[in-house]
Amino acid sequence: MTDITIIVVIVIAAILIIASAIRIVREYERVVVFRLGRLVGPRGPGFLLVLPLGLDRTQKIDLRVVTMDVPPQDVITRDNVTVRVNAVVYFRVVNPVDAVIKVSDFRMATWQIAQTTLRNVLGQSELDELLAQRERLNQLLQKIIDEHTDPWGIKVSTVEIKDVELPEGMRRSMAAQAEAERERRAKVIHADGEFQASQKLADAAKVIGSESATLQLRYLQTLTEIAADKNSTIIFPFPMEFLKAFLPKDKEK
Numbered sequence: 001m002t003d004i005t006i007i008v009v010i011v012i013a014a015i016l017i018i019a020s021a022i023r024i025v026r027e028y029e030r031v032v033v034f035r036l037g038r039l040v041g042p043r044g045p046g047f048l049l050v051l052p053l054g055l056d057r058t059q060k061i062d063l064r065v066v067t068m069d070v071p072p073q074d075v076i077t078r079d080n081v082t083v084r085v086n087a088v089v090y091f092r093v094v095n096p097v098d099a100v101i102k103v104s105d106f107r108m109a110t111w112q113i114a115q116t117t118l119r120n121v122l123g124q125s126e127l128d129e130l131l132a133q134r135e136r137l138n139q140l141l142q143k144i145i146d147e148h149t150d151p152w153g154i155k156v157s158t159v160e161i162k163d164v165e166l167p168e169g170m171r172r173s174m175a176a177q178a179e180a181e182r183e184r185r186a187k188v189i190h191a192d193g194e195f196q197a198s199q200k201l202a203d204a205a206k207v208i209g210s211e212s213a214t215l216q217l218r219y220l221q222t223l224t225e226i227a228a229d230k231n232s233t234i235i236f237p238f239p240m241e242f243l244k245a246f247l248p249k250d251k252e253k
Contacts, residue, residue, distance in 0.1 A: 023048040023058060030096040031058045042096045061096040065157065066107070070114045072165070075122045077130060084165040085122055085130075089114045089145065095153025103152045113148045114159070117141055134161050 025031050025044030033040040033050060034057040042061075050056035070087040077083060091110060093099045099106045121141055122130060130137065138159050146156040166174070208218065 017052045021049050021052040021056075023050060025060070028062060028064050030061050030063060032061060032096050032100045033058050039097065039101065059100055061093050061099055063093055063096070065090055065092045068107070068111055068114065070111070070118055072163075073115060073119050073122075075119055077122065077127050078124055079126045081127045082167060083122075083127070083130065085118065085161060086163055087114070087118055087141070087159060087161045089156060090158040091149065091154050091156040093153055094155045098151065098153030106149075106152050106154055109152065110145070110149055110154055110156075114145055117144050117148070130161075130164060137161060 023031055023043075025046060025048055027045045030042045030044045031048060032042050035051065036055060037057075040056070050058060068089045068091065070089060072084045072086040075083050075085050089110070093106070103109050118141065121137065121144065125133075125137060138161060141159040141161075142156055145159060146154075149156055
């Protein structure tokens with residue numbers, strides 16, 4: 001082997017060693033560096049040099065928000081109704097060192113905590129609360145999950161219950177209940193309308209009773225409205241009191 005060959009080999013080896021020591025860290029990433037097994041700390045973003053030949057070990061952590069689907073969970077509510085509920089959890093890493101050294105897999109740990117918390121919290125709630133107070137339950141779930149994941153350097157920002165699947169029998173019962181409620185409201189509204197109409201009619205009767213001519217005018221107005229239909233033949237009684245206005249006063253006596 002000539003001297004030139006040796007130099008070429010040395011240069012290539014040096015280039016490979018230097019290349020293995022170079023790390024490019026993106027803006028949304030951090031690199032946790034271990035030197036001979038001991039924690040050095042987080043590095044990045046940008047250009048980074050580490051010791052080659054395995055002296056430095058690195059692990060990249062993504063700091064962006066992670067969207068995690070919680071699979072459907074069978075939950076028995078406090079009023080003994082079995083429902084199937086799924087949710088979505090939004091979280092991100094705020095402390096890369098804790099996410100690496102305090103938990104082996106922070107994604108899996110967060111996923112398991114989310115499932116357990118979802119079952120426990122909804123199991124202590126009634127079905128009406130689950131359907132009508134979902135926002136309050138979302139906040140409670142977010143608080144509990146965040147308390148569990150905080151030591152791992154994980155911040156849970158939002159938890160949303162996506163869907164609540166009810167048994168078919170319960171759906172029919174709720175539909176019948178809703179229909180009965182609508183019928184009750186319709187009857188109450190109808191009865192209230194009849195009551196208000198009766199009050200107005202009573203007031204109108206008082207006004208008409210106070211003046212005798214008012215009843216006659218109302219009678220004639222009704223006839224005018226009926227006579228608008230030319231295809232009808234109308235037979236109505238003609239009060240003799242109407243003739244008094246046309247008779248001479250001496251004949252009336």
